[in-house]
Amino acid sequence: MQVKNTPKIELRDVAKSFGSKRVLQGIDLSITKGESLVVIGGSGTGKSVLIKSIMGILKPEKGSILIDGEETRHLRGHARDLHMAKFGMLFQGAALFDSLPVWQNVAFKLLRALHVPPKTAKEKAIETLASVGLGEEVGEIYPAELSGGMQKRVGLARAIIAEPEIIFFDEPTTGLDPIMSDVINDLIVKCVRDRGITALSITHDMASARKISDKIAMLHDGKIIWTGPTSQIDHSGNAHVDQFINGRAEGPIKMQIRRD
Amino acid sequence: MNFLAPIGRTFIRFLSATGRLSWFTCRGLSHCVRPPFYWRQIGRQIIDIGYYSLPVVGLTALFTGMVLALQTYSGFSRFDANSAIPTVVILSITRELGPVLTGLMVAGRIGAAIAAELGTMRVTEQIDALTTLSTNPFKYLIVPRLLAGTLLLPVLVLLADIIGVFGGFLVSVYRLDFNAAHYISESWKYLEFRDVTSGLWKAAAFGFIIVLMGSYNGFNSKGGAQGVGAATTNAVVSASILILISNYLLTGIFFAG
Numbered sequence: 001m002q003v004k005n006t007p008k009i010e011l012r013d014v015a016k017s018f019g020s021k022r023v024l025q026g027i028d029l030s031i032t033k034g035e036s037l038v039v040i041g042g043s044g045t046g047k048s049v050l051i052k053s054i055m056g057i058l059k060p061e062k063g064s065i066l067i068d069g070e071e072t073r074h075l076r077g078h079a080r081d082l083h084m085a086k087f088g089m090l091f092q093g094a095a096l097f098d099s100l101p102v103w104q105n106v107a108f109k110l111l112r113a114l115h116v117p118p119k120t121a122k123e124k125a126i127e128t129l130a131s132v133g134l135g136e137e138v139g140e141i142y143p144a145e146l147s148g149g150m151q152k153r154v155g156l157a158r159a160i161i162a163e164p165e166i167i168f169f170d171e172p173t174t175g176l177d178p179i180m181s182d183v184i185n186d187l188i189v190k191c192v193r194d195r196g197i198t199a200l201s202i203t204h205d206m207a208s209a210r211k212i213s214d215k216i217a218m219l220h221d222g223k224i225i226w227t228g229p230t231s232q233i234d235h236s237g238n239a240h241v242d243q244f245i246n247g248r249a250e251g252p253i254k255m256q257i258r259r260d
Numbered sequence: 261m262n263f264l265a266p267i268g269r270t271f272i273r274f275l276s277a278t279g280r281l282s283w284f285t286c287r288g289l290s291h292c293v294r295p296p297f298y299w300r301q302i303g304r305q306i307i308d309i310g311y312y313s314l315p316v317v318g319l320t321a322l323f324t325g326m327v328l329a330l331q332t333y334s335g336f337s338r339f340d341a342n343s344a345i346p347t348v349v350i351l352s353i354t355r356e357l358g359p360v361l362t363g364l365m366v367a368g369r370i371g372a373a374i375a376a377e378l379g380t381m382r383v384t385e386q387i388d389a390l391t392t393l394s395t396n397p398f399k400y401l402i403v404p405r406l407l408a409g410t411l412l413l414p415v416l417v418l419l420a421d422i423i424g425v426f427g428g429f430l431v432s433v434y435r436l437d438f439n440a441a442h443y444i445s446e447s448w449k450y451l452e453f454r455d456v457t458s459g460l461w462k463a464a465a466f467g468f469i470i471v472l473m474g475s476y477n478g479f480n481s482k483g484g485a486q487g488v489g490a491a492t493t494n495a496v497v498s499a500s501i502l503i504l505i506s507n508y509l510l511t512g513i514f515f516a517g
């Protein structure tokens with residue numbers, strides 16, 4: 001019974017600064033197994049920093065990050081690797097390796113970390129590419145030859161091929177046209193919900209947020225200022241959230257001029 | 261007292277930069293001796309660093325040997341010391357010019373390429389992506405380059421030695437009318453084993469320095485295209501300076517007394 005009630009991901013009072021710039025200032029967040037949470041917030045509010053802190057790519061100064069109820073902040077070496085194996089991530093710019101053909105990008109983890117034989121790995125890569133709507137021929141070309149939307153699909157295939165328990169999406173639809181955005185949203189819903197994967201996405205695209213989330217949290221000034229079910233987002237009663245989802249220039253959120 | 265503050269700040273910045281570089285070096289070295297090893301990556305780097313540097317290194321060595329013979333001739337003929345040319349050429353090439361010039365040329369070629377490639381990978385989040393794919397970026401990106409650089413620079417320098425001496429031979433025989441057989445026997449006469457080996461040890465050190473500075477600057481670059489450009493410049497400049505300084509220190513160690 002214990003396992004059922006433990007959140008898949010839980011953050012308590014997580015803080016992260018760069019020099020004197022305080023980006024995260026005490027984040028509390030909890031995601032149950034199989035749930036899809038979307039964090040919304042303006043550019044430069046620290047959404048990417050939040051995801052990287054959970055994965056351990058960045059080291060927060062303060063707070064707890066629990067995965068399956070286990071504190072992960074101080075894990076190193078093999079114990080860290082075991083947690084990393086649960087994660088998949090789709091990066092904002094897809095972050096494909098441009099020296100490798102698409103199929104080797106998709107199969108990267110199988111080939112380099114899990115030591116699956118190349119033939120099996122390639123078959124699995126082609127199968128995964130098909131599940132994001134890409135044909136076998138795409139596997140042989142190089143990432144630089146693909147459009148932004150195609151790159152995102154390949155990135156998605158790479159993130160799901162090793163069957164992660166938790167998947168992170170960093171602005172999956174930013175920079176795509178509305179139709180391609182919707183294709184990506186559909187793929188995310190299909191790949192994540194159907195497989196029971198726990199998902200944490202960040203975006204400032206409200207159409208995407210509504211489509212792919214069960215729950216929405218808003219990040220502002222280094223804190224989570226509102227959390228609630230997606231159906232409640234229009235009735236949050238929070239002036240910041242209202243301004244953000246309606247995209248108004250006037251309101252409590254002031255435009256940030258400098259990044260740092 | 262205020263004028264001391266900038267000095268103190270610079271000093272602290274220097275210390276912390278040195279500390280970061282040392283930590284980076286230790287991490288790189290410790291990953292060199294622990295599995296897994298990415299043999300395919302090591303092979304790729306051997307081809308990139310070794311094979312593709314051959315034309316640059318060969319041309320540099322050839323013309324250096326040739327010009328060395330000419331210069332020595334025009335200088336030494338003033339006091340009838342022409343017979344020393346073969347010795348001057350072979351000692352200068354094997355002890356100094358082979359390793360240093362090869363090191364500087366490879367720093368420009370490989371140091372810059374490593375910094376640009378790793379820098380681009382950093383700013384496009386490819387290095388973070390490696391971590392999420394359960395692959396250690398140090399092992400996958402840096403160890404193969406460190407191994408290839410340290411092992412291959414001595415090979416390149418040995419070839420540069422041979423080509424450089426050959427360049428001196430060509431000029432001496434075809435332009436300065438030396439007797440070929442005599443030139444060759446004179447070359448060997450005063451050459452000691454350690455003249456060559458000291459150059460090869462230097463080469464290994466230079467190879468390590470070149471890859472280390474390229475990797476360190478690339479790995480830590482930030483801020484888009486401009487950041488990658490700065491990382492590339494820093495990699496080449498710092499590697500070149502460290503090569504010249506360590507060359508002096510190593511020469512002192514090898515040939516003291």
Ligand SMILES: Nc1ncnc2c1ncn2[C@@H]1O[C@H](COP(=O)(O)OP(=O)(O)O)[C@@H](O)[C@H]1O
Nearest residue numbers: 018023042043044045046047048049050259260
């Ligand atoms: N590695 C880093 N070093 C210094 N500052 C950083 C670093 N990563 C992010 N930042 C800063 O943290 C802030 C939040 O960045 P980010 O999380 O990328 O924003 P976003 O919400 O758009 O994803 C930005 O001001 C950025 O400049």
Ligand SMILES: [Mg+2]
Nearest residue numbers: 047048092170
């Ligand atoms: Mg971001």
